[in-house]
Amino acid sequence: MDRLLALQAFARVVELGGFTKAGVSATSDGAAFYERCAHILAELDEAEAALRAADELGSVEAPNDLALLLRHRATRTSDRSACERLLTEGEQAFRRADERGSRDGARNVASLLSKRAAATADEKEWERLQDETLEALRRFEARQR
16 A cells, blocks of 8 residues: 555656656656556546445445445545544445445444444443444354354
């Protein structure tokens, strides 16, 4: 994912004319590299859009994959509000997968809830999260049979 961030940063600098502003022009190799980066980034955007479309159409497993992608993107951003938005969207996707009967959806929800429970200082909230975690684990175990 760090390489992806580097590609995104390089493409953004080129698109904003950062090299030109610094008095440096891209070499033919640099221009060719930019074109390939732009193509790769466009394909990744298309892949994410396809995953979102499958989720919207009611796919059982697409929400799990989308949630994992969003959580990973959240760990790679320094923008706190973007991070929170991505994590919330990821949690919602895990819950959709669970509701649709995804085998891994319930396990992912349980993992998420147990992490939240560990982070809370409120005893009633901790108990609620633990109960919800156990229920999600029961759903996961039932789907394994």
